[in-house]
Amino acid sequence: MTRYAMAIDLRRCVGCQTCTAACKQKNATPPGVQWRRVLDIESGEFPDVRRSFMPVACMHCDEPPCEEVCPTTATYKRADGLVAINYELCIGCANCVMACPYEARSIAHEANFAYGDQPMPNERAMFDPERINVATKCTFCIERIDQAEALGMTPGLDHQVTPACVNSCLSGAMVFGDLNDPESTISQLLKETKSYRQSEELLTGPGVYYIWDKA
Amino acid sequence: MDNSVKQNATEHKSVPTYCYNCVAGPDPMRVEVVNGVATQVMPNFDAAAAHPGRGRPCVKAYGLVQKTYNPNRVLQPMKRTNPKKGMKEDPGFEPIGWDEALTLLSDKLNGIRDRGLIDQAGMPRVAATFGHGGTPAYYMGTFPAFLASWGPIDFSFGSGQGVKCVHSEHLYGEFWHRAFTVAADTPNTRFVLSIGSNVDATGGPCAIARHADARVRGYKRVQVEPHQSVTGATSSEWVPIRPKTDPAFMFALIHCLLHEQDRTRLDIAFLRELTSSPYLVGPDGLYLRDKVSDKPLVWDQSSNQAVAFDTAGIVPALEGHYRIAQAITVSADDQRQELQDVDGCTAFSKLLEHVAKYTPEWAASVCDIPAETIRRIAGEYLDNACVGETIDIEGTELPFRPVAVTLGKSVNNGWGAYECCWARTVMAVLVGALEVPGGTLGTTVRLNRPHEDRHLSIKPGDDGFMAQKLNPTDKENWVAEPTGRNAHRTLVPIVGSSAWSQALGPTQLAWMFQRERPEGFNLPEPTLPDVWFIFRTNPAISFWDTRNLNDLIANFPYTVSFAYTVDETNWMADLLLPEATDLEATQLIPVGGTKFVEQFWKHKGAILRQKVVEPQGEAKDFTWISTQLAQRTGLLEKYNNAINRGAGGVAPLKGEGYDFSLEAEAVDPPEKIWDAICKAASAQLSDSKEVHDLAWFKENGLYLAPVSQQSWYLYPTMKKQGLRFEMPYQERLLRIGKELGNRLHEKQITWWDAQLSEYSALPEWHDIPGRWETALVNEGANPEDYPFWLLATKSMQYHTGANVSIQLMREVSQNVRGHAGVIMNNRSAERLGIEQGDRVAIRSHIGVTFGRAELVSGVRPDTLVIVGQFDHWATPYAKDLEMPSLNTIAPMSLELTDATGSGADIVRVTINKVKGGVR
């Protein structure tokens, strides 16, 4: 059984937001809606200060609280580990937004474009009215992953079927793949490093691992 | 497919092209096109194996889709209808056709040709200003060929160069090791001392990837800077130094290496054989030279006598004072002095004596860095230097010295920058880490030629050093009458006179002298150019004292802007010409080799920017515009010949085994011109084995041929030519400084005297921050009224992107601190009653800029930091961002201009909370 997951090497990340931009563009999210972003985190007091960067998005949890609370079954957990949303079922109640501990979900209540009311040609080309008034979030670029089998490709290895953020990452901080395949890059990397997941105490089983040191 | 819209698309393709919006490029990328509309930018993984950034463009590239379709674009030629110019004057731009626009312009240009290309003051009648780091050239098609065909053009009016770049590094870097910019050999290094270099923000995909790999590998980077930048964040350690005291810190490091460590830990062989360390210096600070050959003397330990440095079989002494029976010295203006029984001290011993006083304890009080920290860093530098070790680079054994020192903007421009550049290079040579694997490397050359291979720029010169092409300072050849409005050939010998030199001259002067001139100014009265071309530049925002600069720009009689949107500079323009922008036009440029900032490739070749989508509106390919201008000004033959010579940017169209020359009188469409350039480039790169046309490049994006990693390091070339790095003693600079002083004084010019003090053989510490305080006093202000240092810093989202009007950049940049206002220490803010998000006024003695306070712990309590260059008032979208800008309140000041003509991006300010709107 496949379990797609992501590992993010915090040692590499420089907080450049290239993944944020790549995601916004590939997924045509409207202004203000970011399915993923990189947090710029500071701790300590001058002069002993640490500043770090942490990309966050949907964690594609094993036990997604969003899926549990969704009253419509629009949010569902796939066998391959992805948490997906069926926009045609979603009623935009925002219960999932409240249930997600990772601030991963957004609802855009009206069409909103980069420069006001009128879409630019690229926005018009990518505009999907189905996404208005429903919950949206990172999909791990589900359309790409769904092409993998037909194309004979492996998500995480072949760029065509790999999430846009992973492809875009300048520092190579993001790795995607099948956690259940011991030979996959992500499995190997996690073996060689120390990592944690966000808020594991909530028992959500996040599918995103944050690497912070070598093993 | 990404969504249902795309699933129904009739046309769906991915087009290879490049992003070169900042000097860290070019980076390959692909653009997805759906039904003729560009929808997203993606990496070009076809180039992943060769591109050090693995085929990825940085975040700025993702803004290019919006850049194409931005509704605020200028999409047809416009002429000004309001003859009055000024911030408050609506230009009244009126749309016109291309034919009318080109007729208007060519009439102006033909008028100039009739009157003569040079005006009564000896200045070119045509001036041009382009944006950062030469990158506009990679978007202007064959316009360089038009400029080449025109004749003299003044590039004096800077848009920020000299004050926003690493200016002293450009000049001294090329002087010492052909390093227009300097980088660590990141893939091989173990320890990087990064003094203000924000490489993880401005180094582009190549630097980001290389440093990320190095971090995981376990290198240590110590970041020394007043605020914790992105690079400070990703470093092992942050050392918050007091602004502009970097030379003191570095002098103390050198002190530690020389006076507190065992001498044998240094690279004695490197110092002896590859530097001027053994050269004997006389009491007057000049090299003691052989009477017959003029060659500098060294003390041969085997024969116990002074001999010319290049005498075979000698063992030069590195340290010590020796009695020299006979020698000469050659001073400024070839003044020779014969000396007998004179004390000769090795340059190395001079250095030892020079830095003896710069103890860590002394530096601690200057820099606000504990002495033990300075000692530890010096120790770590030495511990990691691996003196004596070697590494195999593609079959050749080279020294392995995995320690590097890099410098950032504001460390590297203005007063103190010479000292820093010198100290950095001294630190490298002390452990033999200059231009060797793991060490401190140059990237490319711009003041020397050829640009594509810095090794070829190395030729034997005087005194065992490489030859330098400096502006002459001798009586006969000194350029007493400036040929450009910033007087670079007259005032700055080290900047040279190549194509890039003028833009790297004292560009502040061109602006300053328009308004006020120093007492005793007797150079020709500055004139304004009859026609000023501007492209991808906005000096009214990106230089200093921008409100006054606006007024100066308003005086220019005829400004032609190749315009993307209306902006603060072209608000004063007379003609706006919309060029087909990034994704809309064709151009082939060189790629690979070694280039700033950390583009160290093992390939080189050519990469195509192609018409991914049709140009919006009436925007025209720059090559089309250039050809039209050439035709209408009667320069077609010269223009085509310039392209044939290689002004297209990659290769001459005729070379050994190939000839794709354009006909001299032909008016060729852009596609035909670039087809010829593609063929010539591929033929040249493959020694005529392969010829690829434009169609091939459109399909494949780029063509590469392998080059050796050995090309990253100058060491083998220096060894091969038997040359020495001109380090640590600067006898030549001392001499030309004196010479320049003689010339200037002969001409009764004394207003450059302070700058002449920089020409020293071994730089002394002087109170560099104090210069800013003195300048305030001289302006009638009280330094205590301006207790904070305001610095500017760069961000990846905006750095040289000309993209302030791109919504996507604004949105994603809000995730990175500093993009909402001014960065301030939280405790300092508390003392002043300023809270997070408060509106604040930041005042210098010349003006005020407004923004919001962003409180952090990671900045010195005496320092404020503003990201990027904002405070727009005309550029659509950007004018609503309510961002402050250092440029609004930083003065242009001769007093704060160093000998290279640059100034540091720093100003003394006060800050207080204000009510109401940001504006």
Place this chain on the structure above:
Amino acid sequence: MKRNRTSSAAYSPRIQRNWDWRAAGNFIGGGAGSGLIISATLMSPSGFDALPFVFLGLILVAAGLFCVWLEIGRPWRALNVLKHFSTSWMSREAWVAPLLFFLGILTLLFEPLLVWLVALLAAAFLYSQSRILRADKGIPAWRHPRAGHLVVLTGLTEGCGLLVLLLPLFDQLQWVVWGVFLLLLAGRAVAWRVYREGLAQAKVPQASQKRLAGIDREFLLVGHVLPALLLAMALIVPEAAMLAGLLGMLAGAWMKYNLITRAAFTQGFTLQHAPVRGQPAPQSRPALN
């Protein structure tokens, strides 16, 4: 020195902005309405006397649901809400509601004794609402188990308060209701205090705790102490009980409005381990000058 707040909005807890007064309205109407039905049923075991209150209770529940219908993004797909009974408490709430209305109408029209079933469904509705909040793991102030207790208890209190307010209109026996109301007030005050202590123990975002602390004094005084005093006064001036009921109910509604819209902060993000940047920096650096 106290640390001045810094530029940390991106990773600090943020207030949720998706549920506004309309969502709060569902918790207010649903709580008070179901509480009223339950209280009235208990006060009138035969059901007949409870009918007007059942009617009003149903109206309140419906009004609450109408509020939420106004809030959802795709109101014309509202029936999809029924699709996930197996795990979603919102879905369960949605299943209970039509049954509640159906049986309520049957009770009103045909058989007062069915009021017990209606009360049971009202209790299920109220419980569902409490579980909706508890399941929202993204809001630490809601996911705390004691939030559920508080929501149930305040719903009952609000319903009983409403009953106390309205009973005089029907001239029915009142002192037992007053007593129950008094007990519920005491229970809610305790639940409130215990809930807030629980939040502190669980280290939920300070912003949430601050917002709730901000209403503590008024909530306790106006919503509990004052109604209790008024109930005592009602022994002499019976009309005072009406004011007590009104205050008890309004205070509960106000508290829930705050809980849903003003105290609902996300948990933010924490960096559990700072990434190792190459070789580590020295563990302790001497303080700079």
